[in-house]
Amino acid sequence: MNLAALNEIAEKMVTPGKGILAADESSGTIKKRFDAIGVESTETNRRDYRELLFRSTEAMQKYISGVILYEETLYQDAADGTPLVKLIAEAGAVPGIKVDKGTKPLPGFPGETITEGLDGLPERLAKDYERGARFAKWRAVIDIAAGIPTAGAVKANAHALARYARICQEAQIVPIVEPEVLMDGSHDIARCDEVTRFVLQTVFAELFEQRVALEGIVLKPNMVVCGKKCETRATIDECAHRTIAALKATVPSSVPGIAYLSGGQSDEEATAHLNAMNKIGGFPWKMTFSYGRALQAAPQKAWAGRPENVAAAQRAFTHRARMNALASLGKWEDSLETALAA
């Protein structure tokens, strides 16, 4: 393993003023997103949609540091025959690949899941590297409900994340380590805080045991927020302070950067939270975004599957990417949402 080279990629992924586009929706998820805008999920439509994102020149060159791809997209060509991965690299962003195979119920742990995909991973990574991928992503999903999560399920997921991370580093691929504590449910922010700390502590213990070099990873955690159905809403500031405190207590400073998931927050909430944290500052890592829904909801709506809407969709994507890029510097303001959209 060449750790200096891994660290260089990881640092590039969390460059201040840029962040990661999570465009790695699996077939089931992209179908759900397309259903919502009345578009059939065919291979060509998925290609056309993702191509419009990667051809958003301003966004890709100025605000996006890396793109997480689903396997189909990594091996797909644009309408003119150019590999989509080449469009990303030519814009100066790092191409990455989601390598987990999704979640399955964890036997013995009702209501909890385990992420699968370790079988054959070294072989897949070698092929993906050949095609241009320089980082990978694996997502563990932790739900909060009565009696959930259990220590056993968290440990099983953390172990799989750590095995994946070490295998990636052997293949000279930077692992994004994504332990997502879901914001579904009615739990309050204190419960999210407690579970997030426990999950991160467990993940870093497993990363240490599996000999993962922390200088060569990027952490993709949830923010500490209330459950969607919680009646008492926390302020932007409370979420920001709690998230920073939870991470300071659990994430070693040798990790180059934190790239948050948006997890179902509204577009502007996800931007405001990231901005608030970077304004507060005082932590040892870069903090940026690795958003899926919070970057793509607006362009998907604007596109609606129509070729004549491509430019409008690209403008919508560029705007969200720009707003989040500013938030990664703590320079976003609510007023810019309308001022710069125009």
Ligand code: 5MM
């Ligand atoms: C883009 O969505 C990713 C893939 O999800 P599935 O495997 O369920 O299709 C997802 O892992 C995503 O990268 C992260 O959850 C962050 O996305 P959000 O929308 O939470 O920012």
